[in-house]
Amino acid sequence: xxxxxxxxxxxxxxxxxxSDWAIKRFPFxxxxxxxxxxxNMEQHRGGPDGSVYEKRFDxxxxxxxxxxxxxxxxxxxxxxxxxxxxxxxxxxxxLELIMVSKSEDYPDLFELHRDGDQWHxxxxxxxxxxxxxxxxxxxxxxxPMEYITRQTQGDFCVLDQRDDNxxxxxxxxxxxxxxxxxxxxxxxFFEWHAPVPLAHEKGIFVRALKFLLNIQQGAPARRLxxxxxxxxxxxTSPENYHKWGIQKTSLTPENIGQKQHLRVELQTFFRxxxxxxxxxxxxxxxxxxxxxxxxxxxxxxxxxxxRDLPEELATYKGFIDNRPMMLDYLSxxxxxxxxxxxxxxxxxxxxxRD
Amino acid sequence: MSKFEFPExxxxxxTYGTLEARPGKAHLFVADAEGAEAIIDLxxxxxxxxxxxxxxxxxxxxxxxxxxQLQDLGINQLYVGPSFEAAQTRLQRSLADAHMGLQVYLCGxxxxxxxxxxxxxxxxxxxxxxxxxxxxxxxxRMQCVHCKGITEDVMTDPFVxxxxxxxxxxxxxxxxxxxAFQGVCIDAEDxxxxxxxAELYS
Amino acid sequence: MSGAEKINVTVSAVVPLNELxxxxxxxxxxxxxxxxxxxxxxxxxxxKDDGLTRLNPYSLMSDPQDQQTYAISxxxxxxxxxxxxxxxxxxxxxxxxVVSNPVNLFSLDLRAKKHLMIAGxxxxxxxxxxxxxxxxAHGNWELHYATRNAALGTYVDELTxxxxxxxxxxxxxxxxxxxxxxxxxxxxxxxxxxVCGPKGMIDWVRGKTAELGWPxxxxxxxxxxxxxxxxxxxxxxxxxxxxIQVGENESLLEALEREGVDAPYLCRGxxxxxxxxxxxxxxxxxxHMDHWLEDDEKAxxxxxxxxxxxxxxxxxVLDR
Ligand code: HEM
Ligand code: FES
Numbered sequence: 032x033x034x035x036x037x038x039x040x041x042x043x044x045x046x047x048x049x050s051d052w053a054i055k056r057f058p059f060x061x062x063x064x065x066x067x068x069x070x071n072m073e074q075h076r077g078g079p080d081g082s083v084y085e086k087r088f089d090x091x092x093x094x095x096x097x098x099x100x101x102x103x104x105x106x107x108x109x110x111x112x113x114x115x116x117x118x119x120x121x122x123x124x125x126l127e128l129i130m131v132s133k134s135e136d137y138p139d140l141f142e143l144h145r146d147g148d149q150w151h152x153x154x155x156x157x158x159x160x161x162x163x164x165x166x167x168x169x170x171x172x173x174x175p176m177e178y179i180t181r182q183t184q185g186d187f188c189v190l191d192q193r194d195d196n197x198x199x200x201x202x203x204x205x206x207x208x209x210x211x212x213x214x215x216x217x218x219x220f221f222e223w224h225a226p227v228p229l230a231h232e233k234g235i236f237v238r239a240l241k242f243l244l245n246i247q248q249g250a251p252a253r254r255l256x257x258x259x260x261x262x263x264x265x266x267t268s269p270e271n272y273h274k275w276g277i278q279k280t281s282l283t284p285e286n287i288g289q290k291q292h293l294r295v296e297l298q299t300f301f302r303x304x305x306x307x308x309x310x311x312x313x314x315x316x317x318x319x320x321x322x323x324x325x326x327x328x329x330x331x332x333x334x335x336x337x338r339d340l341p342e343e344l345a346t347y348k349g350f351i352d353n354r355p356m357m358l359d360y361l362s363x364x365x366x367x368x369x370x371x372x373x374x375x376x377x378x379x380x381x382x383x384r385d
Numbered sequence: 386m387s388k389f390e391f392p393e394x395x396x397x398x399x400t401y402g403t404l405e406a407r408p409g410k411a412h413l414f415v416a417d418a419e420g421a422e423a424i425i426d427l428x429x430x431x432x433x434x435x436x437x438x439x440x441x442x443x444x445x446x447x448x449x450x451x452x453x454q455l456q457d458l459g460i461n462q463l464y465v466g467p468s469f470e471a472a473q474t475r476l477q478r479s480l481a482d483a484h485m486g487l488q489v490y491l492c493g494x495x496x497x498x499x500x501x502x503x504x505x506x507x508x509x510x511x512x513x514x515x516x517x518x519x520x521x522x523x524x525x526r527m528q529c530v531h532c533k534g535i536t537e538d539v540m541t542d543p544f545v546x547x548x549x550x551x552x553x554x555x556x557x558x559x560x561x562x563x564x565a566f567q568g569v570c571i572d573a574e575d576x577x578x579x580x581x582x583a584e585l586y587s
Numbered sequence: 588m589s590g591a592e593k594i595n596v597t598v599s600a601v602v603p604l605n606e607l608x609x610x611x612x613x614x615x616x617x618x619x620x621x622x623x624x625x626x627x628x629x630x631x632x633x634x635k636d637d638g639l640t641r642l643n644p645y646s647l648m649s650d651p652q653d654q655q656t657y658a659i660s661x662x663x664x665x666x667x668x669x670x671x672x673x674x675x676x677x678x679x680x681x682x683x684x685v686v687s688n689p690v691n692l693f694s695l696d697l698r699a700k701k702h703l704m705i706a707g708x709x710x711x712x713x714x715x716x717x718x719x720x721x722x723x724a725h726g727n728w729e730l731h732y733a734t735r736n737a738a739l740g741t742y743v744d745e746l747t748x749x750x751x752x753x754x755x756x757x758x759x760x761x762x763x764x765x766x767x768x769x770x771x772x773x774x775x776x777x778x779x780x781x782v783c784g785p786k787g788m789i790d791w792v793r794g795k796t797a798e799l800g801w802p803x804x805x806x807x808x809x810x811x812x813x814x815x816x817x818x819x820x821x822x823x824x825x826x827x828x829x830x831i832q833v834g835e836n837e838s839l840l841e842a843l844e845r846e847g848v849d850a851p852y853l854c855r856g857x858x859x860x861x862x863x864x865x866x867x868x869x870x871x872x873x874x875h876m877d878h879w880l881e882d883d884e885k886a887x888x889x890x891x892x893x894x895x896x897x898x899x900x901x902x903x904v905l906d907r
Contacts, residue, residue: 110533116698117697117698118697120697120724166723191697192694193694193696193804194511194804211530211567213533214528214530214558214560214563214567215560216560216562217560217561217562218397218560218561221396221397222396222397223397224396225395225396225397225398225557225558226395226397226556226558231396241860245853245859245860245861247591247592247688247690247853248591248592248622248624248688248689248690249591249592249622249688250591250592250688269530269531269567269569270530270531271531272530272531272569272570272573273531273551273570273573274573276570276573276574277573277574277576279574280574280575304622304623304624304625304689305623305624305625305651305652305720306625306697307625307627307628307691307694352574407800408797408798408799408800409799409800410772410799410800480776481776483775483776484772484773484774484775484776485771485774485775485776485778485799485800485801485805486771486772486799486800486801487776487800488800508776508777509698509699509700509775509776509777509778510776510777510802511802511804511805513802513803513804514802514803514804
């Protein structure tokens with residue numbers, strides 16, 4: 032199908048909304064009725080037709096508006112995009128990976144024509160048509176990483192691999208769940224994960240790192256992570272927390288269905304060939320509670336997960352104060368019936384809601 | 386001299402050891418205030434070391450207390466300066482000229498060690514190869530995550546950002562690149578509701 | 588799926604370089620482009636040797652940007668288990684083979700202010716690709732290459748003619764050795780050193796740099812570990828519920844693969860940790876050959892790296 036790009040906002044008047052198509056393909060992150068941190072990684076080699084797993088870099092109806100929001104964030108705060116000097120080669124690797132993937136996966140939207148190092152890139156949704164010389168920084172308006180990620184949904188961390196660790200030495204981060212690239216840049220895997228509760232003690236990061244260090248060219252991986260956001264605000268940054276934090280107190284029993292969003296990150300991992308770096312795209316999807324309740328299985332499951340979530344996690348994810356109100360809302364959608372395994376909606380096979 | 390035992394904290398928070406003499410032709414020390422005592426202790430343990438050493442020392446509020454003791458150690462090159470900022474170009478110049486095998490020793494407050502470590506890393510020494518020993522004040526160098534301004538020598542939690550004036554709480558999350566801990570607005574969700582400040586580690 | 592992704596290739600050139608070393612070049616059978624790679628990467632070459640499948644890692648020595656051709660250089664090892672002999676004796680232009688996607692366990696530290704390379708013998712191969720990568724990036728590098736004599740000096744002519752100032756050659760037979768202490772002395776802060784060659788050379792460089800106070804992170808090495816032949820032994824596999832025999836000339840990993848047991852790997856040379864396997868029980872002695880396990884892990888008898896390590900004794904039960 033051709034995608035109808037929406038004209039919408041992720042701030043101020045918050046006109047963001049999901050179409051039915053976007054709701055049905057929403058990456059619901061819970062495969063069972065409870066949740067705990069785990070080394071939940073699998074191969075990223077496609078998925079069911081139309082799902083967010085199908086393409087290497089998913090493009091959806093929010094694409095054009097998300098890119099506009101990113102440009103606004105960067106204009107306010109250029110430190111959201113940084114690349115230490117030794118990461119330029121990895122930036123070119125990333126540019127190549129995205130241009131090749133998107134032009135192959137969405138030939139009607141993106142075109143890449145290569146003649147040696149003379150490249151011609153056409154991005155129809157954003158109206159971009161640029162010719163440049165591959166590996167020549169002077170031929171692009173931004174550095175290679177910034178150039179391509181201003182045209183790709185999701186945040187990107189580019190990790191240098193050395194000394195049996197990964198180092199966050201480059202990235203563009205404008206749709207984050209409350210962490211700062213400017214602060215974390217230069218840290219290693221254990222350091223940037225330092226604030227996460229429980230997972231260090233469970234040995235999750237040691238095992239996850241071993242897995243990541245061995246990710247090979249041509250064999251990308253993925254996982255889902257999630258949190259909660261009040262209003263469809265993409266830029267929940269620590270930088271602006273003193274401005275948006277107050278919105279968390281604006282929930283009422285009347286507006287929670289529209290205002291409270293489940294925020295899911297589709298995180299993927301690709302080995303970059305020329306630099307041996309690893310790229311970590313973090314693609315955020317938002318769905319309001321009202322959106323999610325259209326799928327009976329998700330309604331039941333979300334209630335059970337949020338109800339039983341350990342306090343440490345609800346605190347870390349920043350919704351401990353709002354949890355009682357969420358549960359009041361969610362419990363109305365949990366009729367106690369069983370749920371099927373896995374994340375898919377299963378509208379035809381799971382029981383209808385009472 | 387007793388040393389402060391920092392409680393166990395998250396993995397980005399630096400930890401400090403006790404300086405020991407390492408093999409190498411050249412040795413560079415950067416110290417402030419009570420950090421001088423760590424050098425004096427090391428000189429006692431290894432008498433030959435000081436003749437191969439360059440020491441950059443910032444007395445801060447200890448004044449002359451340790452200066453004459455340092456002068457008696459037979460240090461090859463001793464510089465006593467008024468502030469880290471004043472000494473920084475000197476440090477960078479020494480690093481620019483240095484060769485592989487240079488040993489770097491940092492001692493004193495976290496703020497000083499962090500900033501000197503940053504310069505040493507920029508010159509190509511991995512942070513794990515730089516020795517550190519904490520002495521003296523437990524004050525922290527804080528970055529305001531909102532305005533990015535640095536507030537030096539923070540002794541209380543919460544504190545007021547010296548640049549933008551927001552009330553910030555003191556996190557253990559630490560950036561070597563910024564040589565600073567992170568300060569985050571404490572009353573964002575309830576403006577004006579700021580708990581009373583308490584001294585760090587009190 | 589275990590190991591790196593596979594690529595079908597056709598042998599496009601077999602170029603003997605001297606008495607011991609031959610270069611093999613590959614083109615993709617499907618006519619598509621090879622992936623680019625980073626200097627220091629290896630590929631795992633699959634050899635069908637008389638019913639036995641061998642998988643040997645070789646450093647890619649072609650230009651990392653060249654997507655038309657991959658090249659490796661193989662030194663004939665008359666003592667080994669026969670992988671290199673198979674390449675030398677059986678592989679001809681036009682043969683179909685299978686290689687893996689590149690994997691890099693010996694990559695450049697791109698922050699280095701200077702790259703100091705030390706090669707011994709066939710250890711020159713990863714540097715061939717790294718030098719091409721650095722030349723393109725205007726990197727600051729210097730190579731010190733020790734080999735037996737001019738006749739066995741693989742790629743000496745090519746290197747010295749293209750980089751007369753940066754390449755330094757040492758012939759053992761001329762009693763011309765690398766003056767390491769002098770070489771290390773005075774290197775600018777931020778230099779990284781890379782060593783590839785025989786174990787003795789690696790130990791020498793690691794020892795000397797430590798003595799002179801170089802940080803561990805500034806010293807990089809790649810040792811070519813080929814699985815060694817040894818006495819046959821028997822292994823019980825608890826998950827797949829099988830008992831298998833490991834032959835004299837195959838590794839434990841190869842025996843697992845022959846029996847269709849899915850066993851992970853990357854380097855097949857005891858360096859990456861990917862094949863680590865838990866030992867459930869044993870009566871006998873381990874011949875640990877890897878660089879991965881710590882000494883206490885080796886002594887504990889709870890882990891083995893099947894790509895290079897072996898066992899002698901009555902019983903060995905593995906968690907596979
Ligand atoms: C190399 C790629 C990765 C990057 C760049 C990355 C980055 C981050 C960052 C910046 C945070 C926020 C930490 C904070 O509070 O300041 C985070 C959280 C977290 N990460 Fe990662 N991460 C990566 C891979 C992984 C993997 C493979 C796992 C697998 C288990 C993982 C598990 C987690 C968990 C459990 C959290 C807490 C999330 C929450 O509860 O909302 N991360 N990560
Ligand atoms: S496969 Fe790499 S250590 Fe065994």
